[in-house]
Amino acid sequence: xxxxxxxxxxxxxxxxxxxxxxxxxxxxxxxxxxxxxxxxxxxxxxxxxxxxxxxxxxxxxxxxxxxxxxxxxxxxxxxxxxxxxxxxxxxxxxxxxxxxxxxxxxxxxxxxxxxxxxxxxxxxxxxxxxxxxxxxx
Numbered sequence: 001x002x003x004x005x006x007x008x009x010x011x012x013x014x015x016x017x018x019x020x021x022x023x024x025x026x027x028x029x030x031x032x033x034x035x036x037x038x039x040x041x042x043x044x045x046x047x048x049x050x051x052x053x054x055x056x057x058x059x060x061x062x063x064x065x066x067x068x069x070x071x072x073x074x075x076x077x078x079x080x081x082x083x084x085x086x087x088x089x090x091x092x093x094x095x096x097x098x099x100x101x102x103x104x105x106x107x108x109x110x111x112x113x114x115x116x117x118x119x120x121x122x123x124x125x126x127x128x129x130x131x132x133x134x135x136x137x
Contacts, residue, residue: 004051006050010048010052011048013045013057015046016070017045017046017071020066020071021046027039031063031064034059055104055106056105069097069098069101104116
């Protein structure tokens with residue numbers, strides 16, 4: 001993915017955050033304070049105008065008392081035409097997904113993050129080619 005701007009998935013995650021925050025009876029300012037951002041920044045997350053880093057998503061989920069994959073599942077389901085990775089893996093390995101997100105969030109060196117994403121992309125491409133399906137766009 002070359003476009004680094006927010007996507008429909010970012011908007012879907014933001015809507016989930018807003019829904020859980022409102023259900024908890026909390027304000028944007030309260031959640032923002034808990035995760036170390038401004039109320040305006042949390043608003044941008046909720047509207048999908050700003051992408052959320054994995055470590056920040058975990059912090060938001062913790063503040064809301066939900067698992068990070070809960071916030072991601074709807075976003076994955078709302079992305080038509082692509083494999084629903086989170087939902088398809090959520091059955092037996094949701095703990096692994098959460099652990100992977102947490103570990104990725106703890107990688108402080110951006111070069112290491114980029115390298116890890118490149119390896120994952122390579123592995124996905126190889127698996128897609130072996131199965132004879134098209135590579136995801």
